[in-house]
Amino acid sequence: MNIKTGNIEISQHSFIRVQERYPNFGKNKRAATEYIRSLLKTAEYIGIVPDNEGVDGHMFSYAKKIAIYLNMEGNLVTTLYDIERDNREHISFRDKVVDFYKKELRKIHRSEMAKRKKAEELSIKYEAEIAVLKYKKYKTRSENVRIECDNLIESLENELATINKDIKDTQSEKRHIAIAIATNNF
Template sequence: MEYPRNIELSTHAFERVQERFPDYGKNKKMATDYIRSILKNSEYIGVVPDQDGKDSHMYVFNHSIAVHISYEMEAITTIYRIEVDTVKRNKQIGFRSKVEELYKKEFRKIHRTESSKRKQMKYSKAKNEAEIAALRYKQLVTRSENVREACAKRIVELQNEILIKENEIKDMQVLKRSVAYAIATASY
């Protein structure tokens, strides 16, 4: 995937360039030019969620430097070195290309599954939140203590259902991130 030519550098990314690549981080223009030159020769990995769950496009340069671009392709969000075991990587395995294809196929499969779960979660969460609101209203207007307790119990069940689905998505994101880093570093 081609990166946009007029992409800007976020404040966070500029700070990371200054911290991790001090020779190229003297000013923002120099840092932007450095990252653009890296992006020209980088391999696109895919859409990878960060630690906070925000999606970004991940590029990797020479299996050692990762560059993340915002999902909307507006700004470079961060850059960092990827720790690579060079001894492990330099061992030539005859079927490495097949293993790499398996990793890439698994990455695409995880991405589709995660997207599907996110979409399902959006509708399920809206439905559950609407039901929770109705139950809270019912709790306020009823005089029966048993109805209040039943409503409270159902609210807890619905909130737990939302939480379980959110945790499933977070687990998928962690798996997706680990597969993306394995592809980026060629450590398979």
């Protein structure tokens, strides 16, 4: 949703919430309005979500820490609050999310093991090829053959480095998913 922050006003309720929760920015209504406008410039649009009273509004999230609700017309901020509450237990499809994370963790684990096995096999193969190329480079008198050997050695080493980087990336993703499962943070 595209909003023009210059046209946005804040309700009395929002002004009171800014004074309570962010006193440095709630000295007067104009300062509070400017503060909320500045938040909305970089806030992420979440969607149409009912507030605690059941009234639909456009919900925005600033830095995944502050929820900002605008009315359906998108010109009035109705409320804002910190998103520090843990409402994960109230999500009806929570078990499906947990199962999905665990399933993805198993998939990534299998993928990592396959990549490791392939990397080990290629490492042994490439080390042998590199040894042959080094020997060939040592024995030859031709400068062109030496350059060709150096290029081939470099390409084999680069391919091994790429494979190892891919394994490290997979391990990092696996670690993040495992931490999310362990901390119940999703």
